[in-house]
Amino acid sequence: MRYFPLFLDLANKPVLVVGGGEVACRKIDALVRAGAKVTIVSPQIAPTLQSLVDEGKCQWIQNFYTSTILTQEYIQVWATTDNPDLNHQVHKDAKSIGVLVNVVDDQPYCDFITPSMIERGRIQLAISSGGASPVLIRNVRETLEAVLPQNLSLLADFGASKRNSIKSALPTVDERRKFWEQFFALPKVKNAKNREALESAYTHLIRQPMPQQGEVTWIECGSDVELLPLKALRYMQQAELVLHTPSCRFEFIDLCRRDAEREAFASAAQLGERLQQAHQEQLRVCVLIPKGTQQYTLLQGQQRVLGEGSEKS
Known part of the structure; x- marks a missing residue:
């Protein structure tokens, strides 16, 4: 992973854009929607940018770029002109004073790149190939757009509105996490088209006792x-503890919940001791084992075992 994914808060932060053409329009539109205080440097600007300036959403320095314009007050600078020499001069000036710079369509001169974005209100998904294949990323975005529900924005706004009130009802982080997992899994919530439906589901579920018992799910990795199966992925995302053999491929481990504890075990005996401890702590556990292995059968007992297209319990 070459690029570290990061969502940057640009609200009321000064950003400099050198250039006023079509490329600048695309970047400035996104920057303005993010709340940035954009300053444009260019002798001329496109009509779209002129409208933003007239509306007070951007500032315009109607002149050619000079090194004195770029100062440390700017959070980042974008070079969007069709003059490579000028763009590289902007890059040089930015690096000399420690300001993050992006020379559009010139990756070696970029401290950061902008991903393809999917927006559903508060929900933002960023997709990137590190600049390697924009067309592939566009195809991925189209696939995700087709499967993501349109009410994600409604769900996110509702969750945000309950951040304070739920703390009085469920005082621990673990309780709140389990509640929201149950809540967002409800068919009524998934199909909600208004806040009233969500409020009804929330009020009913918050009155129910929270399940405290832990569970173990075994995942056979081929x-x-x-x-x-999708069912295996769901349990992997809910697990608070992930136990795996040393030979388990990272691709499987990486599909588990990111904040779950991950531990390797060397033998069935060691695994048994750890599972007993997890049971006492009432943890939800996923155990990743090689497909077809029989050495953990006694430990599995009647617990759930998920493999490629199969389920045993």
Whole structure:
């Protein structure tokens, strides 16, 4: 992973854009929507940018770029002109004073790149190939756009509105996490078209006792991670503890919840001791084992075992 994914708060932060053409329009539109205080440097600007300036959403320095314009007050600078020499001069000036710079369509001169974005209100998904294949990323975005529900914005706004009130009802982080997992899994919530439906589901569920019992799910990992059933992925995302053999491929481990504890075990005996401890702590556990292995059968007992297209319990 070459680029560290990061969402940057640009609200009321000064950003400099050198250039006023079509490329600048695309970047400035996104910057303005993010709340940045954009200053444009260019002798001329496109009509779209002129409208933003007239509306007071941008400032315009109607002149050619000079090194004195770029100062440390700017959070970032974008070079969007069709003059490579000028763009590289902007890059040089930015590096000399420690300001993040992006020379559009010139990756070696970029401290950061902008991903393809999917927006559903508060929900933002960023997709990137590190600049390697924009067309592939566009195809990925189209796939995600087709499967993501349109009410994500409604769900996110509702969740945000309950951040304070739920703390009085469920005082621990673990309780709140389990509540929201149950809440967002409800069919009524998934299909909600208004806040009233969400409020009804919330009020009913918050009155129910929270399940405290832990559980163990065994996942058989074969040679192709894409053959894992969706049910296995759901339990992997809910697990608070992930136990795996040393030979387990990272592709499988990486599909588990990112903040879950991850531990390797060397033997069935060691695994048994850890599972007993997890049971006492009432943890939700996923155990990743090689497909077809029989050495953990006694430990599995009647617990859930998920493999490629199968379920045993």
